[in-house]
Amino acid sequence: MEQTFRWFGAADTVTLSDIKQVGATGVVTALHHIPNGEIWKIDKISEVQHQIKSSGLTWSFIESIPIHENIKLRTGDYLKRIENYKQSIRNIAQCGIKNICYNFMPVLDWTRTNLYWSLSNGSTALRFDMVDMAIFDCFILKRTDACHDFSAEIMDSATSKFHVMTTNEIEVLTDNILKGLPGTVDDLSLNEFRSMLSAYDGLTHADLKSNLSYFLNQVIPVAEELGVKMAIHPDDPPMDIMGLPRIIKSESDLEDLVNYIDSPSNGITFCTGSLGANPNNDLPKMIDKFADKIHFLHLRNVKREPNGSFFEDNHLDGSSDMYSIVKAILEIEDKKGIQIPMRPDHGHQMLNDLKNNNAYAGYTAIGRLKGLAELRGLELGIKKSFRL
Numbered sequence: 001m002e003q004t005f006r007w008f009g010a011a012d013t014v015t016l017s018d019i020k021q022v023g024a025t026g027v028v029t030a031l032h033h034i035p036n037g038e039i040w041k042i043d044k045i046s047e048v049q050h051q052i053k054s055s056g057l058t059w060s061f062i063e064s065i066p067i068h069e070n071i072k073l074r075t076g077d078y079l080k081r082i083e084n085y086k087q088s089i090r091n092i093a094q095c096g097i098k099n100i101c102y103n104f105m106p107v108l109d110w111t112r113t114n115l116y117w118s119l120s121n122g123s124t125a126l127r128f129d130m131v132d133m134a135i136f137d138c139f140i141l142k143r144t145d146a147c148h149d150f151s152a153e154i155m156d157s158a159t160s161k162f163h164v165m166t167t168n169e170i171e172v173l174t175d176n177i178l179k180g181l182p183g184t185v186d187d188l189s190l191n192e193f194r195s196m197l198s199a200y201d202g203l204t205h206a207d208l209k210s211n212l213s214y215f216l217n218q219v220i221p222v223a224e225e226l227g228v229k230m231a232i233h234p235d236d237p238p239m240d241i242m243g244l245p246r247i248i249k250s251e252s253d254l255e256d257l258v259n260y261i262d263s264p265s266n267g268i269t270f271c272t273g274s275l276g277a278n279p280n281n282d283l284p285k286m287i288d289k290f291a292d293k294i295h296f297l298h299l300r301n302v303k304r305e306p307n308g309s310f311f312e313d314n315h316l317d318g319s320s321d322m323y324s325i326v327k328a329i330l331e332i333e334d335k336k337g338i339q340i341p342m343r344p345d346h347g348h349q350m351l352n353d354l355k356n357n358n359a360y361a362g363y364t365a366i367g368r369l370k371g372l373a374e375l376r377g378l379e380l381g382i383k384k385s386f387r388l
């Protein structure tokens with residue numbers, strides 16, 4: 001696997017020199033300052049590319065060129081936004097970058113109810129709690145009929161918990177849920193958020209799938225001609241939330257995706273944390289099945305709980321068997337003679353990083369370094385044992 005590390009650019013408290021020191025050779029980043037839906041201009045791309053190169057690293061993957069909401073909704077100026085996307089693909093290809101991660105999650109990127117959940121060893125992890133989600137959905141957002149989406153047991157707990165929550169606790173929960181990644185939904189108010197959600201009223205899974213298929217049929221031919229690989233990131237968490245349809249959650253969703261347009265450029269970011277939160281996903285089996293489509297790997301582990309809640313565990317612990325996952329990947333790499341770019345996806349906030357209040361949640365240096373180091377050891381152990 002090609003070892004990479006995510007970097008959020010100048011505003012990131014993790015620097016390119018830090019990334020060099022963790023032992024990664026590749027950087028995963030985006031032009032976070034370009035508004036969603038605008039063209040990525042060549043001079044802006046080269047600027048960042050030179051910065052990365054002069055640190056002795058390579059810009060391995062773009063994560064992400066985000067998809068404008070009008071494209072997901074197929075409404076308003078979506079045709080112009082698709083043309084902009086095509087132009088961005090041409091421009092990055094001209095700079096010699098050939099890999100793009102993107103996602104098709106309506107309104108939000110990944111969603112957690114707690115960004116600083118305390119672990120017993122003193123570090124913190126990201127957590128998604130179904131009861132807190134129900135509180136937000138039914139009592140804070142007050143979405144009509146939302147309560148029917150949750151089981152009676154979850155609603156009982158949510159109702160009694162909400163009634164004893166302080167105003168401050170309600171604000172913290174709201175902030176945790178609305179805090180987007182750079183370039184997604186920064187600084188969103190509850191009212192703005194409600195109106196973004198309402199744009200999706202009545203849009204079914206089938207509608208959203210058809211909009212994704214339309215988008216791919218427009219952009220993939222451009223990407224294919226230039227040798228650019230597109231790699232969709234699965235929905236996180238892999239379930240419908242807040243009434244929004246989610247369409248990349250399972251093996252059959254990925255089957256649909258690859259069937260929208262048959263092209264080596266139409267591929268997947270195999271995120272074991274996102275897909276692993278769905279107990280029905282057999283990850284090693286899916287890796288075998290989509291071997292030709294996996295262009296990018298996000299490796300992390302979640303510990304699932306019976307009611308659908310989960311937290312982000314150590315990279316080698318949790319509900320997914322990381323040994324079998326990495327073994328399946330290495331067998332593909334060996335068979336095809338390739339190295340797939342991989343990044344440790346999220347990490348615990350720990351050690352000195354616990355004092356770092358400006359870090360992006362999940363993206364502190366030390367927790368991800370620990371994850372990368374563990375994965376690197378696992379890779380070496382498997383390779384030596386199986387002569388891969």
Ligand code: DNO
Pocket residue numbers: 063064101102103109110181233236271273274298345
């Ligand atoms: C979650 C993370 C996400 C991901 C974006 C890609 O698993 O990897 O932040 O980067 O959804 O578009």
Ligand code: MN
Pocket residue numbers: 233271273274298345
């Ligand atoms: Mn991921």
